[in-house]
Amino acid sequence: MRKIQMVDLQSQYSFIKEQVNNSITEVLESAAFINGPEVQNFQKELEEYLDVKHVIPCANGTDALQIAMMGLNLKPGDEVITVDFTFAATVEVIALLQLTPVLVDVDPSTFNIDIEAIKKAITPKTKAIVPVHLFGQCANMEAIMEIAKEHNLYVIEDDAQGIGADYTFSNGVTKKSGAIGHVAATSFFPSKNLGCYGDGGAIFTNDDELAHTLRGIVNHGMYERYHHDVVGVNSRLDSIQAAVLRAKLPLLDTYNTKRRKAAVKYTEALKGHNHIITPAITEGALTENNNHHVFHQYTLRITNGKRDELVKFLNENGIPCGVYYPIPLHSQKAYMDSRYNENDFKVTNQLVKEVISLPMHTELDDDQILFITDKIKEFIN
Numbered sequence: 001m002r003k004i005q006m007v008d009l010q011s012q013y014s015f016i017k018e019q020v021n022n023s024i025t026e027v028l029e030s031a032a033f034i035n036g037p038e039v040q041n042f043q044k045e046l047e048e049y050l051d052v053k054h055v056i057p058c059a060n061g062t063d064a065l066q067i068a069m070m071g072l073n074l075k076p077g078d079e080v081i082t083v084d085f086t087f088a089a090t091v092e093v094i095a096l097l098q099l100t101p102v103l104v105d106v107d108p109s110t111f112n113i114d115i116e117a118i119k120k121a122i123t124p125k126t127k128a129i130v131p132v133h134l135f136g137q138c139a140n141m142e143a144i145m146e147i148a149k150e151h152n153l154y155v156i157e158d159d160a161q162g163i164g165a166d167y168t169f170s171n172g173v174t175k176k177s178g179a180i181g182h183v184a185a186t187s188f189f190p191s192k193n194l195g196c197y198g199d200g201g202a203i204f205t206n207d208d209e210l211a212h213t214l215r216g217i218v219n220h221g222m223y224e225r226y227h228h229d230v231v232g233v234n235s236r237l238d239s240i241q242a243a244v245l246r247a248k249l250p251l252l253d254t255y256n257t258k259r260r261k262a263a264v265k266y267t268e269a270l271k272g273h274n275h276i277i278t279p280a281i282t283e284g285a286l287t288e289n290n291n292h293h294v295f296h297q298y299t300l301r302i303t304n305g306k307r308d309e310l311v312k313f314l315n316e317n318g319i320p321c322g323v324y325y326p327i328p329l330h331s332q333k334a335y336m337d338s339r340y341n342e343n344d345f346k347v348t349n350q351l352v353k354e355v356i357s358l359p360m361h362t363e364l365d366d367d368q369i370l371f372i373t374d375k376i377k378e379f380i381n
Ligand SMILES: *Cc1c(COP(=O)(O)O)cnc(C)c1O
Pocket: 060, 061, 062, 063, 086, 087, 089, 090, 132, 158, 160, 161, 186, 187, 188, 189, 199, 200, 201
């Protein structure tokens, strides 16, 4: 059996090596390092894949979230609702822009933003909701878009973990994650489902005017060379990263299918076992061509209080695993606030003690999954 890795980017690279090496060499020889044709081509190809009008590439996922919020012209003091259970980048940019983060609890079965908690958190100052498609499954976008419409709020999707995931509305219409809200942000960090070989990110929107604004913000607020109309930033996807992404984008659906197959195997082996809750998946989402969950992470809940011991046991047996996330954002020094009440974060407070994410990548094989699940069952009996 091959050594088990949390993510296996080396094996993945071996399959696309020739193409990636050739296109990187082309970039090197053309010296079009910034804004070269690779970037423009990638942008077009991603717009087509997502069926979204505008993709604005930028330097990383955190910038993408920040620039999206800058483009919506949110003002200091505006309240932005997001989840207590996510990577810190989501709330970081809200705070950085001097907007007021309003953290809310998540749904215990999907780990995604709790709809009732959003409704409770809305005030006259609320301007936006940032749902995070955590671990690769879309938040309840139908309910979120309805709330947003009713209260005249922007919806900014944090699609860093959900790229390639589908979402189906009750009327049968299916859209890609990131193509549903007013604007979305994603990350091409190497371990993400669509990862480059360094940092990268992008913003998506169907709004022409917003897209124009965003294209200026990423480029020092310039719409005409050396005319700075708004305060911008310098946030670019470089051509080498775009070349890597162009090689990987046509494989994204295949990659996500492989992840889903690994998830099915994990669930088959662990389902119904005492003290283990396997991830909740929308009905039908495990069939071959159904992309409703793209398993950025495969995350279990361990309910007998022994999660940390299990982590140690798995590590001792050569099985890497992760705890995403071990501390609720409302308990982090940087984001603590007297506005918050512990009773409003019951689910997150519980999840941080129970969650464990297993190795998940495109090169996991059946032997490895069997070994991992056997070890988990050996420990939790
Ligand atoms: C990875 C991630 C980000 C940030 O992406 P970077 O490219 O690392 O800046 C933001 N939000 C979530 C949910 C993420 O997982």
